[in-house]
Amino acid sequence: MASQKQFDAVPPFPDNLQTVELSTIPLAGLISGDTKVAEQLFAACQDLGFFLLDLRGDHLGEEIINEIDQLLNLSMEALNLPEEVKKRFPVTPGKSILGFKPRGSSVTETRQQDRYEMLNIAQDGLMGVTDLQPLPDILLDKRRLLTSYMKHGHVIITAICRTLSDQLKIPTETFADLHPANKSSGTTIRMIKAFACTKAEERRTSMIHHTDFGTITLLANVIGGLQVLPAGELLDENAWRWVRPQPGLLIVNLGDVFVQWTGRILRSNVHRIRYAPGEQQNLDRYSLAIVGRPMSSATMKRIHNLGVPSEEETDKTVLEYEWYKMGLVKQGKWEMKTRGGRVISA
Ligand SMILES: O=C(O)CCC(=O)C(=O)O
Numbered sequence: 001m002a003s004q005k006q007f008d009a010v011p012p013f014p015d016n017l018q019t020v021e022l023s024t025i026p027l028a029g030l031i032s033g034d035t036k037v038a039e040q041l042f043a044a045c046q047d048l049g050f051f052l053l054d055l056r057g058d059h060l061g062e063e064i065i066n067e068i069d070q071l072l073n074l075s076m077e078a079l080n081l082p083e084e085v086k087k088r089f090p091v092t093p094g095k096s097i098l099g100f101k102p103r104g105s106s107v108t109e110t111r112q113q114d115r116y117e118m119l120n121i122a123q124d125g126l127m128g129v130t131d132l133q134p135l136p137d138i139l140l141d142k143r144r145l146l147t148s149y150m151k152h153g154h155v156i157i158t159a160i161c162r163t164l165s166d167q168l169k170i171p172t173e174t175f176a177d178l179h180p181a182n183k184s185s186g187t188t189i190r191m192i193k194a195f196a197c198t199k200a201e202e203r204r205t206s207m208i209h210h211t212d213f214g215t216i217t218l219l220a221n222v223i224g225g226l227q228v229l230p231a232g233e234l235l236d237e238n239a240w241r242w243v244r245p246q247p248g249l250l251i252v253n254l255g256d257v258f259v260q261w262t263g264r265i266l267r268s269n270v271h272r273i274r275y276a277p278g279e280q281q282n283l284d285r286y287s288l289a290i291v292g293r294p295m296s297s298a299t300m301k302r303i304h305n306l307g308v309p310s311e312e313e314t315d316k317t318v319l320e321y322e323w324y325k326m327g328l329v330k331q332g333k334w335e336m337k338t339r340g341g342r343v344i345s346a
């Protein structure tokens with residue numbers, strides 16, 4: 001998450017909102033393999049599939065906070081480039097999420113147009129697995145910063161993978177080995193701009209509720225807007241809870257691949273971008289994510305065989321499964337619901 005400086009520059013997140021209680025995991029304890037921290041992380045990944053990662057007071061963590069500050073500023077510059085520039089680097093609908101996604105190209109739960117833009121930059125290009133995708137100069141100029149952040153994200157993802165494997169009592173490197181930085185994957189750095197809402201009718205969903213497809217998402221933002229649905233019904237607006245952004249804390253959540261790999265022990269929770277609350281609503285909201293995926297050739301097959309039988313087994317590769325899910329989502333045939341979170345019964 002960004003530094004205190006960035007938080008001081010915007011109106012405060014209101015105190016009177018219903019927020020979700022998230023576990024706070026210290027990065028230092030995660031990396032050093034502290035047992036209590038590992039247990040706490042595993043519990044959070046089963047109970048909600050969301051937790052906070054405290055980057056403060058750790059050398060690597062402080063470096064990451066500094067990079068996030070710079071990259072949030074870069075996100076603002078990139079997403080405010082003239083439309084004709086952004087249009088030269090577009091996503092390819094149905095084929096690739098790399099590039100700029102324009103505002104309003106998807107819908108929300110009310111079938112209204114979305115209220116966000118985003119840019120995805122591939123890990124593959126930054127790590128030299130493939131050529132870097134075409135990008136505007138202001139981003140090419142920051143290639144070193146983007147690559148460094150990507151590598152740091154990979155360190156965090158690897159540490160979380162090791163902790164989860166250990167807690168599931170399978171070989172430590174099981175999940176980490178499926179995330180090599182030098183093999184093709186759908187992992188991206190994602191920059192998002194959710195638009196200010198100055199009129200009452202604009203205070204609605206910006207990005208529709210969803211679960212993340214991959215394994216681990218690392219999210220940094222300053223202005224509120226993210227909501228999760230801990231329990232209850234999608235259409236019950238009272239069941240949604242706000243996530244309070246905090247300086248130095250990354251928001252981490254698990255995606256669908258971990259649910260499949262663990263026969264639904266780990267949880268991929270529904271979330272969405274609502275609107276920025278309180279006085280923050282007058283500002284555009286920028287968020288920066290590393291959307292972590294395993295290597296594309298990995299399969300979705302179950303890896304962990306304790307626990308209950310899973311009714312959603314599939315042999316598809318990660319890449320095949322992603323487009324399969326996207327296809328069903330487009331046709332409105334994919335039930336967007338929280339999955340996983342089962343207690344190990346063996
Ligand atoms: O920006 C946020 O708060 C959440 C973004 C998100 O959920 C996503 O990109 O999958």
Ligand SMILES: [Fe+2]
Pocket residue numbers: 210211212217271
């Ligand atoms: Fe998400």
